[in-house]
Amino acid sequence: MWDQLADLYATYQSTIAFIGINSLLALSVYTTLSCGQLALGNAGFSAIGAYAAALLTMQAHWPFPLAILAAVAVPAVVAVPLGLPVLRIRGIFLAIATIGFGEVVRLGLVNWDYVNGAQGIVAIPQKTELWMIYLAVAAALFVLARLRGSKWGFALEAIREDEPAARTMGIATTRYKLAMLVLGAALAGLAGGFEAHFTFMVAPNGFGFGRVVDMLVYAVVGGSQIYWGPVVGAAFLTLLPEILREVAPLVGIEPGPLRLLVNGLVLLAVILFLPNGMVSLPRRIAEWRAARVAARSAA
Amino acid sequence: MRFARSIGVLVAAALAATGTARAEQVVKIGVAISLTGPAAVYGATQKAGVLAAVDHVNKSGMLKGVKLEAVIEDDASTKEQGIAVFQRFINKDKVAAIIGPTLSNTATAADPLAQAAKVPVVAVSNTAPKGITDIGDYIWRVSLTEFQVIVPALQRMQAKLGFKTAALLYGNDDAFTQAGYAVMKASLEHTGIKIVGTQTFAKPDRDYNAQITALKALHPDILMVSALAENAAGIVAQARQLGWNVPIWGGNGFNAPAFIKNAGPAAEGVYVGTAWNKVSPDKVNQDYLAEMKARGVDPDQFCTQAYVGVLAIADAIKLEGGKGTREAIKAGFAKVKDLPTPLGLFSFLPNRDGSHPPSLQQVQGGKFQIVQ
Amino acid sequence: MGQQVVNGLFLGSIYALFALGYTLVFGVLDILNLAHAAVFMLASFVALTLVGRFHLHILLAMPLAVLFAGFLGLLLERVAFRPLRARADSNISGLISSLAMATVFEAVALEVWGPNISRFPFGTVPETQLDLLGAVVSRLQLTIVAVAVLLFLVLTWLVKATRLGREVRAVAESPRAARILGVDVNRAIAAAFFISSALGGAAGVLFGLAFNSISPDMGRSVELKGLAVIILGGMGSMPGAVLAGFALGLTEVFVTAYLGASWRDAVSFTGLFLILVLRPRGLFGAAALREA
Numbered sequence: 005m006w007d008q009l010a011d012l013y014a015t016y017q018s019t020i021a022f023i024g025i026n027s028l029l030a031l032s033v034y035t036t037l038s039c040g041q042l043a044l045g046n047a048g049f050s051a052i053g054a055y056a057a058a059l060l061t062m063q064a065h066w067p068f069p070l071a072i073l074a075a076v077a078v079p080a081v082v083a084v085p086l087g088l089p090v091l092r093i094r095g096i097f098l099a100i101a102t103i104g105f106g107e108v109v110r111l112g113l114v115n116w117d118y119v120n121g122a123q124g125i126v127a128i129p130q131k132t133e134l135w136m137i138y139l140a141v142a143a144a145l146f147v148l149a150r151l152r153g154s155k156w157g158f159a160l161e162a163i164r165e166d167e168p169a170a171r172t173m174g175i176a177t178t179r180y181k182l183a184m185l186v187l188g189a190a191l192a193g194l195a196g197g198f199e200a201h202f203t204f205m206v207a208p209n210g211f212g213f214g215r216v217v218d219m220l221v222y223a224v225v226g227g228s229q230i231y232w233g234p235v236v237g238a239a240f241l242t243l244l245p246e247i248l249r250e251v252a253p254l255v256g257i258e259p260g261p262l263r264l265l266v267n268g269l270v271l272l273a274v275i276l277f278l279p280n281g282m283v284s285l286p287r288r289i290a291e292w293r294a295a296r297v298a299a300r301s302a303a
Numbered sequence: 304m305r306f307a308r309s310i311g312v313l314v315a316a317a318l319a320a321t322g323t324a325r326a327e328q329v330v331k332i333g334v335a336i337s338l339t340g341p342a343a344v345y346g347a348t349q350k351a352g353v354l355a356a357v358d359h360v361n362k363s364g365m366l367k368g369v370k371l372e373a374v375i376e377d378d379a380s381t382k383e384q385g386i387a388v389f390q391r392f393i394n395k396d397k398v399a400a401i402i403g404p405t406l407s408n409t410a411t412a413a414d415p416l417a418q419a420a421k422v423p424v425v426a427v428s429n430t431a432p433k434g435i436t437d438i439g440d441y442i443w444r445v446s447l448t449e450f451q452v453i454v455p456a457l458q459r460m461q462a463k464l465g466f467k468t469a470a471l472l473y474g475n476d477d478a479f480t481q482a483g484y485a486v487m488k489a490s491l492e493h494t495g496i497k498i499v500g501t502q503t504f505a506k507p508d509r510d511y512n513a514q515i516t517a518l519k520a521l522h523p524d525i526l527m528v529s530a531l532a533e534n535a536a537g538i539v540a541q542a543r544q545l546g547w548n549v550p551i552w553g554g555n556g557f558n559a560p561a562f563i564k565n566a567g568p569a570a571e572g573v574y575v576g577t578a579w580n581k582v583s584p585d586k587v588n589q590d591y592l593a594e595m596k597a598r599g600v601d602p603d604q605f606c607t608q609a610y611v612g613v614l615a616i617a618d619a620i621k622l623e624g625g626k627g628t629r630e631a632i633k634a635g636f637a638k639v640k641d642l643p644t645p646l647g648l649f650s651f652l653p654n655r656d657g658s659h660p661p662s663l664q665q666v667q668g669g670k671f672q673i674v675q
Numbered sequence: 676m677g678q679q680v681v682n683g684l685f686l687g688s689i690y691a692l693f694a695l696g697y698t699l700v701f702g703v704l705d706i707l708n709l710a711h712a713a714v715f716m717l718a719s720f721v722a723l724t725l726v727g728r729f730h731l732h733i734l735l736a737m738p739l740a741v742l743f744a745g746f747l748g749l750l751l752e753r754v755a756f757r758p759l760r761a762r763a764d765s766n767i768s769g770l771i772s773s774l775a776m777a778t779v780f781e782a783v784a785l786e787v788w789g790p791n792i793s794r795f796p797f798g799t800v801p802e803t804q805l806d807l808l809g810a811v812v813s814r815l816q817l818t819i820v821a822v823a824v825l826l827f828l829v830l831t832w833l834v835k836a837t838r839l840g841r842e843v844r845a846v847a848e849s850p851r852a853a854r855i856l857g858v859d860v861n862r863a864i865a866a867a868f869f870i871s872s873a874l875g876g877a878a879g880v881l882f883g884l885a886f887n888s889i890s891p892d893m894g895r896s897v898e899l900k901g902l903a904v905i906i907l908g909g910m911g912s913m914p915g916a917v918l919a920g921f922a923l924g925l926t927e928v929f930v931t932a933y934l935g936a937s938w939r940d941a942v943s944f945t946g947l948f949l950i951l952v953l954r955p956r957g958l959f960g961a962a963a964l965r966e967a
Contacts, residue, residue, distance in 0.1 A: 014394035018386040018416075042767060089952045096707060096766055100906055101951040104944040107899065111941040114476050122481040126411040126434040203382055205411040207478065210382065213899060217709075217774060224771050228764075245384060249376065249391070259377035260338040261785035268778030275772045276758050339782075341892060343790035475937050503937040507896035509886040510689070512682040513931040533792050537888050544804070545678070546811050565794045565887060 016246070017134070021202055023242045024137035025195045030222035030234030031144050032191035035184045037228045038148075040164035042095065043185055044216045045086070045102035046192040048109035049079035051211035053193025054200040055113065058125045061201070068131040068201065075197025076190045083189035087182045094167075106216055113208040124207025125200070132202040140194055141235065148231035160184065192219075225274045227281025236282050244270065327370045330627030332357070332616060333392030334373050335403035335413065336609075340380025341506065342405045344532060344561075345428060350375060351600045352427075352609030353402060359594060359610075360617045369620060369627050371613070378404050378413075385409035386416060393420045400425065400632045402612045407431045407478045414438045423633040427612040428605050430555055431482040436655040443636050445612045445649070445657045447578040449486035452555060456576030456663040457490050459674065464550060466524035468497045472514055472538065473529035473554075475503035483529035483554040491527075499523045504538075506531065511538050512545065519547045529554040536565035543569040550574065558604035563666060570666045579604040579646050580662040580673055591645040611644045615651075618642050677810040679928050685816045687924025688823040689882060693897045694904035694916040695827060696874030699834075702911015703847040703867045706766055710751055710773040711875050711901070712894025713780035718744040718876030719883035719893065720788050726799055733799050737880050744876020745869040751776055752868035757861065784891040794887035819881050826874060827917045833870070834913070843867050847911065903947045909957030919958060 029050065036043040053075035060071040090101050114121050151157045162170040163177050171177050200206045218241075226237020248263045257263065278284050334353050337346035357373045360366060374396050378385035385404045392398045393416065400423045404410050407429040417424045418439035426444035429435045430452075436442050460466075469491055474480035491498055500521040502514035515538070518526065526549050528538055535557045542551065550572070553562075557575040566573075580588075581602075591610070595602045602610075619635025620627050636655070641648040647659040664671040693715060700708045722740035725731045731739070755772035759765045803814045834840035842863040845853035850860050882897070883889045904923055908915030923943060930939045950958060 011394045015391050016387075018383075018390050022383050022387075037767075093951055093955050096701075096705065097906070097951055097955055099707075100902055101948055103899070103902070104948040104951070107944040108941055108948065111944070115937050115941070122476050123431060123434070123478040124408060124411075127438070130415070203386060203412040204415045205382070205408065207382075207408045209408060209476065209478075220767075221771055221774065224767060228767075245379065246387060259375060260343075261782045263377070264339050264785065265779055265782035268775050268782060271778065272755070272772060272775035275768055275775060276754075279759075279762055279768070339785065343785065344792070344890075347790055502931065502935060505940060507892070509882070509888055509893070509896050510682075510686050512685070513679060513928040514936050516678045516682055517932045533888060533890060536792070536794075537886055540887065544811065544813060546804075561792050565792055567797050 018202075019242060019246050021132070021134055021137055023239045024134070024141050025199050025202070026218075026222055026238040026242050027141050027235040028137075028144065028191050028195035028198075029219045030226065030238040031141075031148065031231075032188040032195065033216075033219045033223045034228055034231065034234045035148070035188040035191065036181075037223060038151075038164065038231075039160040039181055039184050040167065041091065041181055041184070042099040042220075043090075043102045043188065044099045044220065045105040045109075046188060046219055047211040047213070047216035048102075048106035049083065049189040049192035050196035050199075050215070051106075051109050051113060051206075051208065052079040052082060052196070054196030054206045054211075055119060055125070056193070057197035058128050058200040058206055059119070061131070062125070062128060071201075072136075072194065072197045075193045075200075077193075079193035079196075080186045080190040083186045084182065087185040088178075091178060091181045091185065103213060103216070106211070107213065110208045110211050113211075122208060124205055124209075126205045128200050128204050128206070130201060130204060132198045137198055140198070144191055145232060145235065152231065156180070221271065225271065225281055227278075227283035229280050230283055233281050233283045240282060241271075327368055328625075328627055329370050329372050330400075330616075330620065331372050331374055331396055331398040332613065333388075333396060333398035333401040333403075334375045335378050335385060335388045335392065335401060335405075335409075336375065337380040337405040337409075338375075338377035342380040345405050345605050346377070346380075348600075348603055348606040349403075349405060349427065349609040351595075351598070352602065352606035353613055355595060355598055355600065356610040356613030356617075360613065366617055366620055366625060369625055371617065373613075374398060378409055380406060380409070382409045382412035385413040389413040389416045393417065393422050398422070399627050399629050400616050402427055402609065402616075404429075407435065407482070410435055411438075414442050417441055421633075422629050423636065425612045425615060427608040431478060432486065440655070441633055443615075443651060443655045443657070445615060445646075446608050447659070447661055448656060449483050449555065450490075451656070451658070452576045452578055452661045453483070453486045454490050455661055456552075456574075457487075457494065459663045460525075460552060460574060461494060461496070463674065464525065466496065466550070468499045468523045469525045469527055470499055470518040470521055470523035471501045471527050471529075472511070472518060473501075473503055474506055474531060474534060476505045477531060480529045480531055480554070480556065483556075487527050487529060487554065504530075504534065506534070508534065509537055511541050515542045515545055515547065519545065519549075523549065525550045525552060527552045527554075529556070531556040532559040532561055535559075535562050536570070539566045539573055540569040552576070555604070560601050560603055563669060563671070570669075573666045574674065575664045575666075575671065576661065577604060577664050577671070578659070578661055579607045580660075580664070581607075581671055582673060583645075583647070585645075585647065587643045588645040607645050611646050611649060614642065614644050615639055615649065615657075677808050679932050680925070681807065681810045681812055681816075683925035683928035684820060684921060685885075685924070686928060687921035688820040689878070689885070689920075690897065690900055690904050690923050691917045691920025692819075692823045692826065692878035692881060693875065693901045694908065694920050695823075695830060695913060696871035696878070697901050698905040698908060698911055698913060698916040699830070699867055699871040699874070701905055703843055703864065704756070704769075706756065706769040706773075707902070708751065708756075708773045708868075708871070709770060709898075710755070710777040710780060711871070712898040713777040713784075714744050714747050714751070714872045715875045715879035715882070715897070716889075716891060716894045717747060717780055717784060717879070719879035719889045720784055720793075722880040723793055723795055723883060723889055724788075727793075727796055733795070733884070737877070740880050741873050741876045744879070745873035747780075747876075748868040748870075748872025749865055751872065752865050756868070757864075781891050788891065790891060792888045792890045794889065795884055800884055815885060819885055822877070822881060823917070823920075826877065827913060830870070830874070831913055839863070839866055900943070903943055906947060907950060907958050912957070915957055922958070 056078040057071040057075035060066040222238040223234040227233025376388040410429045432448045473484035552574040622638045623631040623635040640650045649659045663674040718740045725736035842858045846863045904919045908919035
């Protein structure tokens with residue numbers, strides 16, 4: 005019994021870790037979404053955090069906690085000069101400008117011989133423990149939860165609903181937006197630092213456009229209206245390939261393209277039928293039930 | 304209803320499996336390959352190679368009382384899923400050995416887990432000289448490193464063509480092609496050949512006219528290209544289209560039937576250093592080709608290396624007296640020597656890299672021919 | 676030098692072709708259709724199948740594939756965009772639903788055609804070459820540049836001079852006002868998607884013919900570059916997209932020639948970034964930046 009549980013844990017250990025890491029990444033997108041900004045530079049921030057931490061532990065022999073602090077601090081510092089000009093632009097344009105930033109970071113790493121270009125940094129010592137990841141997720145959730153209902157939270161909501169109006173009300177919109185961008189960069193960098201010291205390696209390919217799209221998908225599928233929605237989304241979508249691995253053979257689906265198809269269809273279903281993300285599922289079910297009961301009593 | 308029925312079938316199959324298990328020891332091999340994502344093109348052919356080899360070993364009766372079984376999982380060309388698949392193989396499927404993963408990047412992330420769990424891994428497509436087998440004593444590899452292929456091929460070509468200058472073109476956003484480039488550069492410098500120019504491209508690129516035009520203007524004696532199969536044909540075709548008739552030498556990625564098929568007449572005369580000599584008249588290779596033909600597969604180097612990966616595991620089991628445990632397979636690997644395979648006589652070196660004769664090929668008449 | 680100009684113009688025409696359809700939907704709906712690259716890819720595969728399996732002439736196969744792409748556009752609009760239109764965050768949710776459709780399309784292509792690189796049979800198009808002031812140009816390359824310009828002219832005429840075009844433009848300005856004026860908004864948007872995807876399909880088939888490497892992930896090479904082009908060109912501006920396509924093509928070629936190709940993409944994206952920060956309406960765009 006205990007052996008089996010231990011095996012089960014060992015089997016899904018990395019999945020559990022990635023649920024946490026991906027939650028941090030999803031939250032890093034959520035921070036800017038919470039004030040209505042679609043900033044997609046987080047793969048770049050995550051790369052900066054990952055490379056900074058890996059280089060510090062391997063080259064400068066810093067202790068792991070300090071390296072992780074650097075993974076938080078370096079991208080946060082980079083986010084300030086980036087954010088000041090970029091946050092003046094809005095909507096999809098902000099998204100594209102920040103995608104451009106992310107690509108420049110990735111291409112910089114590809115061209116940087118010191119970090120082995122595309123081969124990446126390998127043989128990084130594994131130092132990340134599950135509890136560290138989940139402690140960080142809990143701390144991030146705590147901060148974001150405290151924001152709700154605070155003066156800060158109201159300001160962010162006002163900016164999200166109507167930015168010009170918020171500005172006329174005397175809210176320093178740029179400062180709030182910048183703060184959230186920096187917080188997002190810090191979370192993304194933290195996730196990168198953890199990842200580098202969990203998967204033994206980091207390479208530029210892991211921080212491309214596809215990765216930041218994943219982060220956005222986690223946040224929106226989980227539900228970007230509430231702070232814990234992105235965590236739900238990250239957990240579900242990180243588990244999905246593993247669930248499909250279990251279920252697919254039972255219904256005769258071989259590994260390969262069909263799973264990709266199911267992945268796409270699930271994503272489509274969530275976005276079409278659960279406008280507020282998966283966190284709204286219980287309420288939607290209750291609504292459907294009520295509608296059915298009403299229909300039956302009417303008949 | 305259909306679901307219930309398929310469960311019924313599964314239960315029956317499981318019962319049948321346990322029934323035969325009394326007579327036969329089943330050795331599970333985990334196969335972690337990329338069936339989706341950017342490396343899917345390699346995963347598909349590796350899967351064919353593994354399945355063919357498992358059938359081959361089981362039918363041949365070379366392992367008395369042992370039946371090999373391949374558990375194939377898709378790593379989606381990502382390190383996250385590569386790690387997840389490895390942990391699954393190690394802890395859930397409890398495989399005796401692992402073949403894969405397809406990509407070197409994924410290998411550097413997943414192989415340390417197998418090393419820690421003492422599960423032997425056979426890399427069948429990782430060619431980066433560093434960072435794979437030096438992970439630890441459970442990590443072995445069948446695929447020759449770029450050093451093993453490129454250095455002898457370059458010497459043979461140099462003797463034949465006597466070139467003095469070279470230009471390099473490589474994919475710089477991919478671990479495989481970047482590693483190939485590093486070795487090409489080092490061996491050129493070592494042989495005293497002058498590198499007159501270097502250009503790069505990215506994996507998704509399909510237009511290389513600008514790079515080729517720039518290199519052409521430098522008039523090198525030879526153009527060396529480190530590219531994946533998806534880029535190789537386009538590079539050669541565009542170079543010829545631009546009227547550049549320089550000898551072209553391609554790295555490992557050119558070893559795909561798709562290269563000649565897609566480049567067509569432009570492929571004529573291109574040199575490729577290769578781990579597998581497809582046209583080798585050796586009986587083992589000819590039998591293998593017939594076997595694959597019967598399965599409807601046109602094998603390439605990656606398919607063949609995956610096939611040999613399974614053969615190496617089978618041989619290790621045999622050398623350990625039919626014991627198919629993780630430790631036995633690891634111990635057996637160290638004794639694999641001059642094993643007849645489609646790749647030639649195969650041995651593991653003391654550093655756990657594989658060793659067999661590489662060759663230099665040239666495309667002639669729409670086929671790879673060996674350059675003596 | 677002359678050769679590099681030819682290279683740049685050719686690459687630019689590929690970008691322009693891809694971006695034309697991309698920018699149409701972007702201009703009308705303020706939505707990025709991330710499935711555009713997948714339609715581009717599927718159209719190429721369909722043309723390949725028609726030529727390779729059913730031995731149709733390319734001049735027949737291409738219009739059929741383009742039509743197919745147009746219908747994919749209708750499907751996309753119906754499944755991934757129309758249900759979301761009423762939502763406040765439709766530009767983000769639309770991004771994701773189109774991404775989901777792109778995943779589905781890619782899975783279908785992987786299942787049907789496999790992951791391998793395929794090409795059109797040899798001789799599908801005449802492979803003759805011309806000498807143009809010392810530069811080598813193939814007839815196909817010239818055709819592609821010509822088709823890019825031609826499609827742009829046809830599209831401009833369609834949008835400027837036809838009733839359908841006027842309706843599409845009205846919807847782009849304000850869906851509500853358009854509805855009041857009696858425009859069938861759903862029909863106009865569906866039409867925009869049909870045209871956009873058909874253009875994407877045409878780009879895909881020509882890309883397949885030009886580079887002879889058709890694979891489920893072929894759209895990746897133009898996905899982000901296309902994004903850069905529509906931004907440089909100014910949102911929704913078709914002449915802008917064409918000019919920006921050529922500008923990006925030429926820039927990339929000359930960066931490759933003088934700095935080396937490893938800097939090419941970094942220069943492109945830094946340029947994109949700077950233009951968004953300094954001149955958000957794009958290099959060629961005149962329209963004011965709308966709030967999305």
